[in-house]
């Protein structure tokens with residue numbers, strides 16, 4: 001179980017993460033999504049005790065990371081696949097980690113097999129690894145202590161399509177055995193394929209979270225007019241979050257509210273309908289449209305979006 005409670009991080013006058021709260025339950029994969037600079041890595045670093053929060057708390061298995069007696073046995077962490085000793089071989093890197101964690105050395109061979117690094121790869125120095133191999137080694141490191149929780153920042157980065165498919169299976173299996181997975185990614189389709197729950201962050205704030213299926217079922221409103229620029233201006237003046245979709249404008253509000261805003265501005269619409277069916281990509285674009293202006297609102301069980309109406 002991961003509990004993130006009202007985490008805030010400020011760097012000087014810049015707020016990187018603001019009042020972020022969510023939970024990840026055993027048996028689930030939670031996809032942590034957001035555009036560049038949204039605050040995903042900062043949140044994960046605070047969760048793993050690498051960045052002190054300005055305020056708020058985060059716990060793994062009921063404890064702040066830094067208070068876990070042997071953290072690698074409780075939570076496997078992969079935040080930066082490049083942060084590995086380049087002069088060691090993959091096997092040596094894992095053997096050192098196994099000794100530090102008090103894990104049986106035989107586990108090293110088992111996790112190497114599990115992540116698909118064969119004997120030849122394991123004997124090569126890490127500096128000669130591709131990014132995909134480093135990700136696999138990082139994942140092996142995360143799995144080495146047989147933890148019940150995984151925290152992975154962009155683990156599919158650098159993996160080829162077969163590798164991404166493989167990782168999806170590994171994470172699904174881990175969660176199906178009762179594990180808890182928090183996974184950040186830019187690869188929306190990957191997250192869509194593997195996650196049970198989504199936490200969407202934009203501008204440092206949570207803009208939506210909840211069950212993936214429920215969130216995807218409600219993708220905002222798609223609206224079109226011959227004068228797209230005027231329509232966009234009118235919707236923005238009405239305080240509605242708008243983003244450009246391929247078929248029209250995507251608005252994070254009910255169709256009724258969007259229709260009334262257009263009517264009030266005297267703009268004739270050529271189309272107005274729920275935007276559902278566009279999948280995670282459309283949801284993501286809609287939710288993060290003007291994320292900086294959103295209010296944080298969270299719930300561990302109910303999908304939430306602020307503001308919706």
Ligand SMILES: Nc1ncnc2c1ncn2[C@@H]1O[C@H](COP(=O)(O)OP(=O)(O)OP(=O)(O)O)[C@@H](O)[C@H]1O
Nearest residue numbers: 011014015016034035036037038039040041042043
């Ligand atoms: N050490 C730091 N000092 C100052 N600002 C920082 C620091 N670390 C992160 N930030 C800022 O905090 C914000 C959030 O960054 P973060 O890396 O958490 O985003 P992210 O969602 O992980 O983005 P990406 O997907 O691009 O990695 C950004 O505006 C970033 O510039």
